[in-house]
Amino acid sequence: MTPGSVSWRFRHVWGRNLHIFLRTWKVSFLPPIFDSLFFLIALGYGLGQFVQEIGGVDYARFVAPAIVAIGIMNGAYYETTYGSFVRMYYQKTFDALVATPVTIEEVIVGEILWGATKSVIYTVLILPILILLGLVSLPSSLLLLPLALVGGLLFGAIGLCFTAWTPSIDTLNYPSFLIITPMMVLSGTFFPLESLPLPVQYVAYGLLPLAHIVSIARGLTLPALAPFMLASAAWLLVATGLVMLLAIRLMKRRLVV
Amino acid sequence: MAAPAILAEGLLKRYDDLVAVDRCSFVVEEGEVFGFLGPNGAGKTSIMRMIACVSPTTGGRLEVFGMSVDDRPREIKALIGVVSQENNLDPDLTVYENLTVFARFFEIDRAEAARRAGELIGFFGLDEKRDTVIESLSGGMKRRLTIARALINRPRLVILDEPTTGLDPQARALIWERLRSLRSAGSTILLSTHYLEEAERFCDRLVIMDGGRILVEGSPAEIVAARMGRAVIETVDDPAVIDCLEREGVVFERFGDLVHITTDAPDALVQRLVAACNPSRLSVRNATLEDVFLRLTGRGLRE
Known part of the structure; x- marks a missing residue:
């Protein structure tokens, strides 16, 4: 990154995406919410009748924060993979933007921030439903919103790294199937990580961002505040910074020729 | 004396093992219409992308309005308008929104952007399509809108990469007519085209390139007289x-x-x-x- 390459102009890149989102929100808004509600019904209430309690917690209350965490991941990740790829490759939007006083770095930061915004919007919509169902506690659960922002920035940056790497829109399926889907089930989402062998737990907390988002989210919604949440938050912040720098580097390698 | 619009000296562009622009030197004065002609792969687009500060130079010197493209790309980009070969309009937006949303990237305030968008829509004969989502526009209309969008910041230099390629004769005539009034207003225009007859009529000066090199430079009449009789x-x-x-x-x-x-x-x-x-x-x-x-x-x- 060269000095002066990121100014507040990235807000215009973000604003452009928001403008288009607001024109098409009916199609892009509802599916993720339905997705989450089906998970909640199938797991929380369906499977929950057999599982009943985990560590003294009702299964629906156990799984609700994990469903929010998955929504945070998906909101940003799918925006900066398929969404950004369409803008970059098919619509040539990035080419149009870098011909203005906006820099390539600002385009990338704006895209990642937009991905995070999708995570926050998702959380704003799902949270009242969970509150009404009595599955999350207040006021600590309101901290899911800043969590969605940080988690969204991280998964937005991760998605953009894959977008920088992928030769075509079809090959974007590989990271989805090989990384995102396994992470969805191995991050203490539907069963506690503690039930897995210790080495697997180390790997999960060492490498899987979703594991940290789930652990913080669960600590906030039950609530069961604990010191490890600070460690998870620190892990997320450091990883977000590093992966954002990586995304900028990879995208510049692809786009600046 | 004021700096020329563009000054290139020994300009070089290399992609891995391909030399796309091979030490080209030329000067474009302010107010000129300057053409780049050449077969596909001659290096025209590479030169225009370097002038537009979207592609880094490999070597040589390149200045736009006296500013180096390496040091002051943001200031240069504020002064130019770029019409690329490929359509990169926003397909989900209307004609009007394509202009006003783009204006934000130049920090043009809302009221001013609305005023300029209205003017440009009129200038390019797009009034009836003002609120149409651009996906349903014809190729000629999309190209006119792309040119209109490149003028939203009132650029001193307009760069057009094959502005009329793929259009029918009516659409081409309209675009040349609009570019002519832009020239009368004093803008510097840089363009590439495969339509040699149009280049001959429209360009004050031009270069013919091949294999990354400039083969000949001058006014169309001079070039023809010197090379052909x-x-x-x-x-x-x-x-x-x-x-x-x-x-x-x-x-x-x-x-x-x-x-x-x-x-x-x-x-x-x-x-x-x-x-x-x-x-x-x-x-x-x-x-x-x-x-x-x-x-x-x-x-x-x-x-």
Whole structure:
């Protein structure tokens, strides 16, 4: 990154995406919410009748924060993979933007921030439903919103790294199937990580961002505040910074020729 | 004296092992219409992308309005408008929104953006389509909108990469007419095109490029006069005529089933050839830029 390459102009890149989102929100808004509600019904209430309690917690209350965490991941990740790829490759939007006083770095930061915004919007919509169902506690659960922002920035940056790497829109399926889907089930989402062998737990907390988002989210919604949440938050912040720098580097390698 | 609009000295662009622009030097003065001609792969787009500060130079010196593209790209980009070869409009937005959303990237405030968008929509004859989502526009309308969008920041320099390619003659005529009024208003215009006749009429000066090098530079009339002479005599390519031309010591070029003879004194030569060779068909026309282009870059196909 060269000095002066990121100014507040990235807000215009973000604003452009928001403008288009607001024109098409009916199609892009509802599916993720339905997705989450089906998970909640199938797991929380369906499977929950057999599982009943985990560590003294009702299964629906156990799984609700994990469903929010998955929504945070998906909101940003799918925006900066398929969404950004369409803008970059098919619509040539990035080419149009870098011909203005906006820099390539600002385009990338704006895209990642937009991905995070999708995570926050998702959380704003799902949270009242969970509150009404009595599955999350207040006021600590309101901290899911800043969590969605940080988690969204991280998964937005991760998605953009894959977008920088992928030769075509079809090959974007590989990271989805090989990384995102396994992470969805191995991050203490539907069963506690503690039930897995210790080495697997180390790997999960060492490498899987979703594991940290789930652990913080669960600590906030039950609530069961604990010191490890600070460690998870620190892990997320450091990883977000590093992966954002990586995304900028990879995208510049692809786009600046 | 004010700095020229563009100053290039020994400009170099390399992609891995391909040299796309091979030490080109040229100057474009403010207010000029300057053309880049050349077959595909000649290096025209690479040069224009470097001037637009979206592609880094590999070597040499390149300044726009006296500012180096390496040091002050943001300031340069604020002063130019770019129409790229590929359509990169926002397909989900209307004609009007395409202009106003783009204005934000230049920090133009809302009221001013709305005013300019209205003016540009009128100037490019898009009033009826103002609130239409652009996906349903024709190719010519999309191109007009792309040019309109490039003017939203009132650029001092407009860069157009093949602005009329793929359009029907009516759409092309309209675009040239609008570019002409832009020129009258004093804008510097840089363009590439494959339509040589249009370049000949529209450009103050131009370069013909091939293989990353500038082969010739000057006003269209100067280039044609220096390279071709005044006129081209065309006749049929049959063995008797060829024999006769060789006997007479006339220099000629064979193009398919035609023979071209360039000359500054067509009348005398025609009389001589008719008397000596008696060809079945013979015609005289003015030499054009296309003749120069084909002579310099050859007739081989470029893919």
